[in-house]
Amino acid sequence: MTDHAPASTSAPAHGGHDDPMSHVPPGSLWPLLVMLPLCAIPFGVLSFTGTLKGSPLGPLTDPHVGLVMILGGTAFLLFALMGWCHQVIKEKAISHDLKAQQKDLQLYILLFLCAETTTFGAIFGYFYHRTIQDPAFGPPHGMHFGGPFAAYATFLLLSSSITCEIAHHALDHGKRSLSKMFFVITLLLGGAFLGMTGFEWGELFQKGFTPLALGENGSSAFAATFYTGTGFHALHVTIGLIMLFMVLMRLETGHFQGTRNFSVVAASWYWHFVDVVWVLLFITVYVVA
Amino acid sequence: MSAPAVMPPIKRYTGVMDWLTTVDHKKIGLMYFWFVLIMGLVGGALAGMIRIQLATPGAVWDAVQAAQLAGEQLPFNLYSEDRHFFNQIVTMHASVMIFFVIIPGLIAFANYIVPLMIGARDMAFPKMNAFGFWLLIPSAILMMTSFWVQGGAAATGWTAYPPLSLKGAGINPGQDMWIMGVHLAGLSSILAAINFIVTITNMRAPGMGWMKMPLFVWATFFTSIIQLLATPVLAAAVTMVLMDRNFGTTFCDAMKGGDPVLYQHIFWTYSHPAVYIMVLPAFGAISHIIAAFSHKKTFGYLGMVVAIGSITALGFVVWAHHMFTVGMPTGLQAYFMYATLLIGVPTGIKVFSWIATMWGGTLRFTAPMLCGIGFVSLFTIGGFGGLILAMVPTDQSLHDTYFVVGHFHMVLVGGSVLALFGMTYYWWPKMTGRMLSETTSKWVFWLMFWGTMITFMTMHLTGAAGMARRVPVYYADFKILNHITTFGYALTALSSLILFVQLLLSYRRPKITEDDPWKINDVQQSFEWATSSPPPVYNFATVPPIPVADQH
Ligand SMILES: [Cu+2]
Numbered sequence: 001m002t003d004h005a006p007a008s009t010s011a012p013a014h015g016g017h018d019d020p021m022s023h024v025p026p027g028s029l030w031p032l033l034v035m036l037p038l039c040a041i042p043f044g045v046l047s048f049t050g051t052l053k054g055s056p057l058g059p060l061t062d063p064h065v066g067l068v069m070i071l072g073g074t075a076f077l078l079f080a081l082m083g084w085c086h087q088v089i090k091e092k093a094i095s096h097d098l099k100a101q102q103k104d105l106q107l108y109i110l111l112f113l114c115a116e117t118t119t120f121g122a123i124f125g126y127f128y129h130r131t132i133q134d135p136a137f138g139p140p141h142g143m144h145f146g147g148p149f150a151a152y153a154t155f156l157l158l159s160s161s162i163t164c165e166i167a168h169h170a171l172d173h174g175k176r177s178l179s180k181m182f183f184v185i186t187l188l189l190g191g192a193f194l195g196m197t198g199f200e201w202g203e204l205f206q207k208g209f210t211p212l213a214l215g216e217n218g219s220s221a222f223a224a225t226f227y228t229g230t231g232f233h234a235l236h237v238t239i240g241l242i243m244l245f246m247v248l249m250r251l252e253t254g255h256f257q258g259t260r261n262f263s264v265v266a267a268s269w270y271w272h273f274v275d276v277v278w279v280l281l282f283i284t285v286y287v288v289a
Numbered sequence: 290m291s292a293p294a295v296m297p298p299i300k301r302y303t304g305v306m307d308w309l310t311t312v313d314h315k316k317i318g319l320m321y322f323w324f325v326l327i328m329g330l331v332g333g334a335l336a337g338m339i340r341i342q343l344a345t346p347g348a349v350w351d352a353v354q355a356a357q358l359a360g361e362q363l364p365f366n367l368y369s370e371d372r373h374f375f376n377q378i379v380t381m382h383a384s385v386m387i388f389f390v391i392i393p394g395l396i397a398f399a400n401y402i403v404p405l406m407i408g409a410r411d412m413a414f415p416k417m418n419a420f421g422f423w424l425l426i427p428s429a430i431l432m433m434t435s436f437w438v439q440g441g442a443a444a445t446g447w448t449a450y451p452p453l454s455l456k457g458a459g460i461n462p463g464q465d466m467w468i469m470g471v472h473l474a475g476l477s478s479i480l481a482a483i484n485f486i487v488t489i490t491n492m493r494a495p496g497m498g499w500m501k502m503p504l505f506v507w508a509t510f511f512t513s514i515i516q517l518l519a520t521p522v523l524a525a526a527v528t529m530v531l532m533d534r535n536f537g538t539t540f541c542d543a544m545k546g547g548d549p550v551l552y553q554h555i556f557w558t559y560s561h562p563a564v565y566i567m568v569l570p571a572f573g574a575i576s577h578i579i580a581a582f583s584h585k586k587t588f589g590y591l592g593m594v595v596a597i598g599s600i601t602a603l604g605f606v607v608w609a610h611h612m613f614t615v616g617m618p619t620g621l622q623a624y625f626m627y628a629t630l631l632i633g634v635p636t637g638i639k640v641f642s643w644i645a646t647m648w649g650g651t652l653r654f655t656a657p658m659l660c661g662i663g664f665v666s667l668f669t670i671g672g673f674g675g676l677i678l679a680m681v682p683t684d685q686s687l688h689d690t691y692f693v694v695g696h697f698h699m700v701l702v703g704g705s706v707l708a709l710f711g712m713t714y715y716w717w718p719k720m721t722g723r724m725l726s727e728t729t730s731k732w733v734f735w736l737m738f739w740g741t742m743i744t745f746m747t748m749h750l751t752g753a754a755g756m757a758r759r760v761p762v763y764y765a766d767f768k769i770l771n772h773i774t775t776f777g778y779a780l781t782a783l784s785s786l787i788l789f790v791q792l793l794l795s796y797r798r799p800k801i802t803e804d805d806p807w808k809i810n811d812v813q814q815s816f817e818w819a820t821s822s823p824p825p826v827y828n829f830a831t832v833p834p835i836p837v838a839d840q841h
Contacts, residue, residue, distance in 0.1 A: 039426065129548075
């Protein structure tokens, strides 16, 4: 990402001459490099699961090759993503127009969250459509579902949203150590929530409520929806935690000195989003069901 | 060149590395374009295989008829390997044409032209833009190699309805590969959409307010909104199938308490809006082309913007008109029928505006103009077929016949593809700095126009007569109609091949020097004609010298 101010700002208005080529960002091999493992990993999975046996795809028919492709592809993907982030952070430091750039990035994350909302919307849509059509769509008969444990987890996640906001606010006012402390608290609360989700899943598994458990209507659709919804949400919590952790690390190394704090904004918006989705999900799977 | 003191000199790549590392929206647009041309030939070849199979009723069907007449047992299994292969071809023809030709084809032009039109130097996120293009490659590889795996490619039609798409007997990873391909193509779509919305919102030249944006920019903006909101829903739908197939869940499996009809609802929640992803940018571009060669301004700019906006909004609430035969409550059917018919209103506004733009204008029948007029005619015809299908009673008898196939091909080929041809002829001089031969271009147009007309008008008749879609063999009564359809296909194939060769050879033609080779910008006043052909890497050295204020 680099400067993209409209052409007029580069007009020689300030007396000196301005070379338009200086506004042209350098090329980057990273997008292509990130694509390569995204091609290798699916084929690796197919090969590893043995589904390509007997097809004329050469070495891909050997599951061992598949395993190598999955592991190597994942490692390469992480490497390429980090390379990409590194280049972006480096380039941002020499940007021409910070304000415009921050505006773009904020809109970007907002739109991204819109797309996420419709993804969750599809899951909710499935759930409510089934609930309305089939009264028996629900947990297995006689099963005690939900309870105070989920409520505690919700409480933790909600408070983490508040601590995240405090941390963000503190950073805006230059109180860096206070900000760091609250980011740590947020991380701990989020981690605790994730742990409790895992614990809850374990409990449910022990009671026999697996993703394929049959409900009152003799179908596992409810269990699958429950685990897909909460699992997809847990994945988002994990991503949010990684983002918050990266913010914390960059705070530690002295980043975010001036107005360049997009990553903080992004991480905190994402975290609030994860929070709101959880509230809806909680109401859906525990209260409505 | 001397870099300003604030910035260290930037390392620049050259040659092949320049293309592999490019973040320039123009180079990315051209890469999209050539990818689309090649995939277009692949998709066209698949269509050719379908048409060759359907050129004759098929010996199989004659035997079936004979056996039925004689009251004998069928001499063979109707659901043979050949039938399965035919279904694979049909499915992949649709998937290639939708995910790798029409959608990225329109994105190719949006990529190249939109930043120029709004006077920007590039897209807001140039690297994301490049990534969006690169993602199409693994997606295409996944889908195309699936022909060679056990069980072959996906064979369910591009809708992947369960239970057909669920795991039957035996392994068929082709369906899983198709789903993963859709995921990657969808991700590419979403990234492109976010990029366009941010670019258009934040990077317009000073003085270009929302209501001064060229119509193509508006169309891209609304298209991006649809892509952004609808594509994740498609991903969710196919993921349900993926999980049912591989992890034992039963979201869609009716035998085990799943709900296959709900899959259809979720699928069409994406896929009806998706038809507007495939046509709205064409609407925008056609407005420019018709205005340019009528030497007038677009008639009713505000009406056009409102029409595109309302098509976008309405597009999200009409999806179940694809499902009138699944047994919906009558009230719902009535709602979806009326809502669908309502879309005819903004579409009609657009058609009237194009005609009014031509009215009293100084018309120049160049190749892009011919494509523009061809687009308006064929799209309108296709649209009328849509009205017929939107009505519940007629749809229930025409559902899954060739009438439906004829309808959506008329709007996609006569509409989107012809518009893509027109956009190519209109912007090719700008994109490459080379004019194309008008004579060849007009041959391409007329072949495509009559090819489309013959192929798909005939399909309407075949369908009304009762021929079902997705069958490789048919009753001999449909023979002549199918002969004609295959002949029409040959014309469109010839047209596309000429276009492909013409574009390849154009790189050997002399370079032009004008910024505005069509001599239209005194009326068009669009920024892309105010820079050299092709534009420099930085698009504009200074603010484009056009009074944007009275653009419309
Ligand atoms: Cu539709």
